Amino acid sequence: MKEFCTRRQRLLDMMQDNSICIMPAANLVTRSRDTEYAFRQDSYFHYLCGFPEPQAWLVLSNQRRSSARSKTSLSVLFCLDNDPTAELWQGKRIGPLQAKKSFELNLAFSLDELDEQLLTLLDGHDHLYFAQGHNSEADELVFSLLEALRDAPKQSMQAPSSIIDVRPLLDEMRLFKSAAEVAIMRRAAEISGQAHQRAMQRCRAGLNEYHLEAQLHYEFAMNGAKHPAYGSIVGSGANACILHYTQNDQPLNDGDLVLIDAGCELQGYAADITRTFPVSGRFSPAQKILYELVLEAQQAAFAQVKPGNTFKQVSDAAVSVLTQGLIKLGLLSGSLAFNLQKQLYREYFMHGIGHWLGLDVHDVGSYKFAGEDRPFEPGMVLTIEPGLYVAHDADVDTQWQGIGIRIEDNLLVTEQGYDNLTKDTPKRIAEIESLMAQQSV
Ligand code: GLY
Ligand code: MN
Numbered sequence: 217m218k219e220f221c222t223r224r225q226r227l228l229d230m231m232q233d234n235s236i237c238i239m240p241a242a243n244l245v246t247r248s249r250d251t252e253y254a255f256r257q258d259s260y261f262h263y264l265c266g267f268p269e270p271q272a273w274l275v276l277s278n279q280r281r282s283s284a285r286s287k288t289s290l291s292v293l294f295c296l297d298n299d300p301t302a303e304l305w306q307g308k309r310i311g312p313l314q315a316k317k318s319f320e321l322n323l324a325f326s327l328d329e330l331d332e333q334l335l336t337l338l339d340g341h342d343h344l345y346f347a348q349g350h351n352s353e354a355d356e357l358v359f360s361l362l363e364a365l366r367d368a369p370k371q372s373m374q375a376p377s378s379i380i381d382v383r384p385l386l387d388e389m390r391l392f393k394s395a396a397e398v399a400i401m402r403r404a405a406e407i408s409g410q411a412h413q414r415a416m417q418r419c420r421a422g423l424n425e426y427h428l429e430a431q432l433h434y435e436f437a438m439n440g441a442k443h444p445a446y447g448s449i450v451g452s453g454a455n456a457c458i459l460h461y462t463q464n465d466q467p468l469n470d471g472d473l474v475l476i477d478a479g480c481e482l483q484g485y486a487a488d489i490t491r492t493f494p495v496s497g498r499f500s501p502a503q504k505i506l507y508e509l510v511l512e513a514q515q516a517a518f519a520q521v522k523p524g525n526t527f528k529q530v531s532d533a534a535v536s537v538l539t540q541g542l543i544k545l546g547l548l549s550g551s552l553a554f555n556l557q558k559q560l561y562r563e564y565f566m567h568g569i570g571h572w573l574g575l576d577v578h579d580v581g582s583y584k585f586a587g588e589d590r591p592f593e594p595g596m597v598l599t600i601e602p603g604l605y606v607a608h609d610a611d612v613d614t615q616w617q618g619i620g621i622r623i624e625d626n627l628l629v630t631e632q633g634y635d636n637l638t639k640d641t642p643k644r645i646a647e648i649e650s651l652m653a654q655q656s657v
């Protein structure tokens with residue numbers, strides 16, 4: 217709770233004088249008729265207050281008050297009222313009274329008072345910090361209130377004259393993880409790593425991709441992580457070449473590899489791990505060669521993760537290793553310089569080397585400053601995920617066709633370089649083969 221308060225104060229301090237910020241919670245989304253998708257709180261809203269319910273709003277103000285010379289900070293929450301009937305059907309609500317105490321807010325109101333109170337709160341501020349376009353219901357309400365303020369009789373009320381996007385401020389804060397956030401991400405990584413091991417140990421020909429998906433989700437849930445951080449990818453054989461494959465309904469065949477890209481969400485934070493292993497437990501010679509190449513590229517990329525370096529340097533290191541390997545194996549031809557200049561590796565490695573990781577799997581935070589790649593700094597968390605994907609009908613020696621491999625880890629940038637949060641998830645060939653030899657039922 218102290219951390220949420222500190223974040224709100226930091227945002228209030230960064231906002232221009234006499235500003236207000238309005239941040240809506242996420243909405244429930246209909247799945248069918250009267251059932252909804254599992255609720256997930258909006259990442260920005262969660263970051264600022266941790267309140268876990270839908271139909272809530274956070275309002276922050278640093279209004280200059282005539283009675284006080286200095287700015288005063290105000291945190292206000294609107295949330296659903298306690299209601300025995302609704303709570304009988306849908307579950308407990310925290311309610312404004314308890315929310316004010318538990319979430320250390322200055323004020324908390326019933327959602328029923330939102331329109332009226334928000335109009336009063338908006339009045340007299342010079343600037344409104346708001347994420348326009350992020351939530352259409354919020355856009356509608358906020359813009360109608362602004363109009364009401366502008367139309368007030370005899371200019372008795374003052375509408376903020378500028379709307380400033382609050383996201384860049386929050387994105388920059390979210391990019392740097394605190395010790396508390398790192399601790400959660402470390403645990404999310406640990407649980408996810410265990411889930412990958414569970415899937416490896418239970419993998420065998422004759423099962424289906426969805427059986428492995430079930431093993432992953434079982435391990436997540438048994439460790440208190442109720443949801444995956446994104447749609448789990450379990451792609452066997454050539455399905456591994458579909459980058460965001462989530463169909464996960466094909467049989468696991470002897471001789472194929474299976475690519476699993478899955479991570480749990482814990483207290484809002486994502487892990488994002490990919491491992492690729494043989495259905496049978498033993499890599500074929502061709503699979504081994506391509507796998508070692510991806511692993512070598514990942515090691516070269518890791519070596520570039522340190523303060524001052526950029527994603528470009530990380531990517532260049534991986535791409536250089538992959539390209540040299542692909543030329544040596546005959547999957548590319550011509551000189552290294554020519555292949556790099558023409559980016560011919562893109563035929564087999566067509567996605568980026570990694571991304572920021574945090575509350576969102578593809579987390580917020582700018583990748584560039586003034587058009588230049590931004591340097592890494594301690595506290596950033598990112599993924600490194602090289603891969604090779606040879607289409608089943610690629611014009612190459614048949615031994616390579618239909619092989620898809622990705623290896624993805626989650627790294628915290630430190631003063632010295634990096635700390636690999638997912639290092640305990642097996643990825644060396646010998647480690648994987650030995651783990652898979654100890655099959656579990
Ligand atoms: N799981 C999506 C990604 O690796 O970026
Ligand atoms: Mn991934």
Ligand code: MN
Pocket residue numbers: 488570571599601624
């Ligand atoms: Mn990723």
